[in-house]
Amino acid sequence: MASRSTQILEAAARVIARRGVRGLRVEELAAEAGVSTALIYYHFKDRTGVLRQTLEFISGRAERYTADRDPDAPPLAPREELEESLLLELQDTAEVRENSSAWGELRASAVFDEVLREDLARSTLVWVQEVAALLGQVRPTAPAPSLAAAAERLTALLEGLSMRWLSGGVEITHARELMRGAIDAELAGLATPRKN
Amino acid sequence: MASRSTQILEAAARVIARRGVRGLRVEELAAEAGVSTALIYYHFKDRTGVLRQTLEFISGRAERYTADRDPDAPPLAPREELEESLLLELQDTAEVRENSSAWGELRASAVFDEVLREDLARSTLVWVQEVAALLGQVRPTAPAPSLAAAAERLTALLEGLSMRWLSGGVEITHARELMRGAIDAELAGLATPRKN
Numbered sequence: 001m002a003s004r005s006t007q008i009l010e011a012a013a014r015v016i017a018r019r020g021v022r023g024l025r026v027e028e029l030a031a032e033a034g035v036s037t038a039l040i041y042y043h044f045k046d047r048t049g050v051l052r053q054t055l056e057f058i059s060g061r062a063e064r065y066t067a068d069r070d071p072d073a074p075p076l077a078p079r080e081e082l083e084e085s086l087l088l089e090l091q092d093t094a095e096v097r098e099n100s101s102a103w104g105e106l107r108a109s110a111v112f113d114e115v116l117r118e119d120l121a122r123s124t125l126v127w128v129q130e131v132a133a134l135l136g137q138v139r140p141t142a143p144a145p146s147l148a149a150a151a152e153r154l155t156a157l158l159e160g161l162s163m164r165w166l167s168g169g170v171e172i173t174h175a176r177e178l179m180r181g182a183i184d185a186e187l188a189g190l191a192t193p194r195k196n
Numbered sequence: 197m198a199s200r201s202t203q204i205l206e207a208a209a210r211v212i213a214r215r216g217v218r219g220l221r222v223e224e225l226a227a228e229a230g231v232s233t234a235l236i237y238y239h240f241k242d243r244t245g246v247l248r249q250t251l252e253f254i255s256g257r258a259e260r261y262t263a264d265r266d267p268d269a270p271p272l273a274p275r276e277e278l279e280e281s282l283l284l285e286l287q288d289t290a291e292v293r294e295n296s297s298a299w300g301e302l303r304a305s306a307v308f309d310e311v312l313r314e315d316l317a318r319s320t321l322v323w324v325q326e327v328a329a330l331l332g333q334v335r336p337t338a339p340a341p342s343l344a345a346a347a348e349r350l351t352a353l354l355e356g357l358s359m360r361w362l363s364g365g366v367e368i369t370h371a372r373e374l375m376r377g378a379i380d381a382e383l384a385g386l387a388t389p390r391k392n
Binding site: 158 | 297300305307313348349352353355357360362365373380381382385
């Protein structure tokens with residue numbers, strides 16, 4: 001079961017990254033995945049089901065390529081782990097480009113279409129909590145609301161930079177530099193309680 | 197001339213904010229603007245011409261609602277001016293919602309379509325330079341590259357937060373708080389040269 005539905009989700013991510021959410025039609029998805037439309041309806045009920053599962057699939061994939069490490073590699077220091085988790089979203093590889101384009105598209109489509117909003121909010125929350133936990137490992141005495149706010153800013157900035165990069169507005173190396181600067185600024189803010 | 201073409205651009209911004217860039221067809225735009233398709237072709241040559249001019253129109257409108265002040269009001273301190281210029285992009289008004297939705301759509305469409313990339317990069321650069329100049333008024337001794345990097349981050353974060361707000365992922369008051377926190381963090385970083 002997993003293999004057939006994964007194949008469909010991989011195709012859906014490709015189609016969304018290439019033509020946008022509005023370009024995703026079940027017939028074309030079937031052709032792209034090399035399956036029948038009936039199989040798509042069987043696994044996902046309807047187009048909305050495909051979109052929701054694709055969102056989850058994309059989040060899972062991002063989590064994998066930002067967290068997966070060689071099990072024999074020495075463990076990372078908390079700060080390195082934080083940087084890696086954010087900077088690996090800004091890699092010029094086919095997989096990251098596709099994943100980030102599809103994510104940006106799903107986010108943009110939620111402005112017009114309410115159907116994905118709840119799933120998107122949930123995925124974003126999980127991501128924010130992960131980044132907040134990594135920040136907390138670097139700054140164990142920082143209060144939880146400050147960690148959460150810093151994580152919300154870093155992830156929203158990453159989305160903004162990612163869209164600029166994918167739309168040709170900024171070079172990937174520069175986007176990574178900017179992201180590193182933001183991590184520094186947030187960690188500095190978490191080390192010394194801000195006055196106002 | 198201005199009035200007819202402005203009327204068309206206002207209608208184009210409305211259509212893009214409501215249905216996306218891919219939902220903009222010249223026939224529908226004509227109906228929305230209450231003009232003939234011939235007049236649209238006369239003023240803008242083709243659909244690409246409409247999109248490019250709409251981008252400029254949207255940037256101009258954002259500049260207006262983030263900078264226009266009562267001429268009799270006392271002048272703002274540099275820091276207030278900076279905060280106002282950024283936070284006025286996060287207002288829950290019909291105009292800002294429409295403008296930001298359309299901007300986000302134009303940005304997202306540039307991931308798939310190269311035609312708008314150059315105009316988008318130019319508009320973004322103008323915006324970044326304006327924010328860098330405002331940051332420089334608050335931190336006159338900060339080096340220019342640091343001001344530019346801070347401005348790039350603040351504007352990219354604003355785009356990211358704006359999309360989260362418009363897609364229902366964050367409340368407007370919370371988005372504004374996060375933005376204020378980022379301004380504080382960047383100004384703190386510009387006051388004390390960062391160590392690493």
